[in-house]
Amino acid sequence: MHRVAVLAVPPVTAFDLTIPELVFGAALVGGSPGYEVRVGTPEPGLVAATGSLKVSVPHGLDVVDGAHTVIVTGTGARGDADPRVLAALRGAAAAGSRIASICTGAFVLAQAGLLDGRKATTYWPFSAELAERFPRVEVVGDVLFVDDGDVLSSAGLMAGMDLCLHLVRSDHGAAVANAVARLALAVPVRFGGQAQAAAGPPPESRAFSLAETRAWALGRLDEPLPLGELAAHAHTSVRTLTRRFRAETGLTPLRWLLEQRVDRARELLEATDLPVERVAERSGLGSADSLRHHLLRRVGLTPRAYRDAYRKQRAAGRGREG
CATH class of the missing domain: 1.10.10.60 (Homeodomain-like)
Incomplete structure (x- = not known):
C-alpha cells in the first residue's frame, strides 16, 4: 500500500490538513484502500491552528520513514521552520520519497532546499514573498499546482485538493481519481496550469449553478x-x-x-x-x-x-x- 505522510507545521491551516486524508482515504483500487495516511508533527498532541482551533496530531516526524509520499500542508509560520521538520524532509527526499506542499507549505520545502532550481507555486498572496526570499526557486504565480517530477506544490485551499487528485490520478489512473472527486463533490479535473481565482469580481448569486x-x-x-x-x-x-x-x-x-x-x-x-x-x-x-x-x-x-x-x-x- 502506498504510504502518505502528512506533516503538520504549527500553526497549521486546519482545512489544508484535512485534504490528504479526505482524498487519499477515499481512493479505492480494486475495492481495497490504495493509500495509508498518517499525520505527524514535531511535538505530537494538540497542535495550534491558524484560527481558534487546535487539532490533535498523534504521531511524530517518524511518519516520514518509509513513506512513498510526504506532504507539508499550509502553515501560518512562513518564517524559520522547525529544524527537525527540515531534516525529516531532506531525509525523505534523499530516500526517494515524492515530496509535495499545499499552500504555504511551499515555504517549508524552500527552507529545506528542496525547491532550489525547481518550479513551484503557493497561494497567490504569498507568491511574491516566496520569490523574494528564495531566489533560487522559480516561482510560478497564479496556477493551481506545479508538478516538477518528484517535488510538487499547490496553491491554497481547494487547489490542495486538485493536487491530491492529480497524485491519485498519477498513481492509479483517471477512473480512481474521478471516483474520489465524485465522492468529494469536487471538479474531477482541474489542471495545474489553470489560474487561481485571485482578485476577480465578486461571484454572482449561488442560487444559480x-x-x-x-x-x-x-x-x-x-x-x-x-x-x-x-x-x-x-x-x-x-x-x-x-x-x-x-x-x-x-x-x-x-x-x-x-x-x-x-x-x-x-x-x-x-x-x-x-x-x-x-x-x-x-x-x-x-x-x-x-x-x-x-x-x-x-x-x-x-x-x-x-x-x-x-x-x-x-x-x-x-x-x-x-
Missing part, C-alpha cells in the same frame, strides 16, 4: 452538445451560460467539454483495451486523428504511446510498493 447541467453533459460526452442545447438544459441564454461557465469552472463551455472528453479518452485508454477509434467515438472526440491531436496537445503522447506509458508506470509502481 450549472452543476446539474455539467453532470448532465458528462453523461452525454459521446453526443454532439452545442451551446444552445446546454443553455436549454440550464434554462438560460447562451450568453448567460458562457458567463456562468467561466465563473464556475474558469473555462468556456466548449473548452470545458473538450477537456472532459480528453479526460474520458484517457480513462478509456487506461482502463480498457478498446481500439483507438472506439475510444475517440465513446469520448466524443469523433475520430482517431482528433483524439491524437488533442492528446498530443495535452500530454505530448499519441493514444497508443499514452496507453503503453500508463501501463508501464502502473507496473513499475506496483513493483515499488511490493
Whole structure:
C-alpha cells in the first residue's frame, strides 16, 4: 500500500490538513484502500491552528520513514521552520520519497532546499514573498499546482485538493481519481496550469449553478452538445451560460467539454483495451486523428504511446510498493 505522510507545521491551516486524508482515504483500487495516511508533527498532541482551533496530531516526524509520499500542508509560520521538520524532509527526499506542499507549505520545502532550481507555486498572496526570499526557486504565480517530477506544490485551499487528485490520478489512473472527486463533490479535473481565482469580481448569486447541467453533459460526452442545447438544459441564454461557465469552472463551455472528453479518452485508454477509434467515438472526440491531436496537445503522447506509458508506470509502481 502506498504510504502518505502528512506533516503538520504549527500553526497549521486546519482545512489544508484535512485534504490528504479526505482524498487519499477515499481512493479505492480494486475495492481495497490504495493509500495509508498518517499525520505527524514535531511535538505530537494538540497542535495550534491558524484560527481558534487546535487539532490533535498523534504521531511524530517518524511518519516520514518509509513513506512513498510526504506532504507539508499550509502553515501560518512562513518564517524559520522547525529544524527537525527540515531534516525529516531532506531525509525523505534523499530516500526517494515524492515530496509535495499545499499552500504555504511551499515555504517549508524552500527552507529545506528542496525547491532550489525547481518550479513551484503557493497561494497567490504569498507568491511574491516566496520569490523574494528564495531566489533560487522559480516561482510560478497564479496556477493551481506545479508538478516538477518528484517535488510538487499547490496553491491554497481547494487547489490542495486538485493536487491530491492529480497524485491519485498519477498513481492509479483517471477512473480512481474521478471516483474520489465524485465522492468529494469536487471538479474531477482541474489542471495545474489553470489560474487561481485571485482578485476577480465578486461571484454572482449561488442560487444559480450549472452543476446539474455539467453532470448532465458528462453523461452525454459521446453526443454532439452545442451551446444552445446546454443553455436549454440550464434554462438560460447562451450568453448567460458562457458567463456562468467561466465563473464556475474558469473555462468556456466548449473548452470545458473538450477537456472532459480528453479526460474520458484517457480513462478509456487506461482502463480498457478498446481500439483507438472506439475510444475517440465513446469520448466524443469523433475520430482517431482528433483524439491524437488533442492528446498530443495535452500530454505530448499519441493514444497508443499514452496507453503503453500508463501501463508501464502502473507496473513499475506496483513493483515499488511490493
